[in-house]
Amino acid sequence: MPSPARLPRSFFSRPTVAVARELLGQRLVRLDRGRRLSGLILETEAYVGEDDLACHARSGRTARTEVMYGLPGRAYVYFTYGLHWMLNVVAEREGFPAAVLLRAIQPCEGLDTMRRRRGQPPERLTDGPAKLTQALGIDRDFNGHDLCAEDARLFIEMMGAPPGSRVLVDRRVGLGRTPEPWLSKPWNFRLLHPNSHELSE
């Protein structure tokens, strides 16, 4: 059985909000010593340019934000709260800083490895942005990693959303004291399965 096509760079070199929306249902794959760890992308968030006061690039080009100004389709991995790594994929054209934060996936392959790293029941393995990086073993080493490279250890496979699934659009999470209108931009996207019993919000 041939594996699905990987998302090409042209997918990422488009408006960030469209990229975030269309990443839902695609499969994030991490090659870990020859083994596949993967999951369907369930939640994403768009961070768009220097004007977006929730985006790290709000204070311009720095050592940290440099990757966001670079080639689309590369990973922007940053450290926060003194403990956690966050995985983003760079979007838009080179020179325009933008990225999509991956906030949740549904574990698909490599459950045993993920459980060993996380020590949690399956439904808790990857349902948060720092949980999924922990489960997949993603840290600073992946900052700048090219998801579109031939020999990528991290990439996204084209799946197409499951039939009957719906997309929930909401404001972004955890922005604290970010001023309007950025605080309320509807740039968080969640995939709801046909038979999911999601009741929150």
Place this chain on the structure above:
DNA sequence: GGCCCGATACTCT
């Protein structure tokens, strides 16, 4: 189920 809080270190002011 929910709320509160502490951990922890990196980035920019």
Place this chain on the structure above:
DNA sequence: GAGTATCGGGCCC
């Protein structure tokens, strides 16, 4: 020196 795109444990319903 302050703030942070979070998590998990402890506590109280």
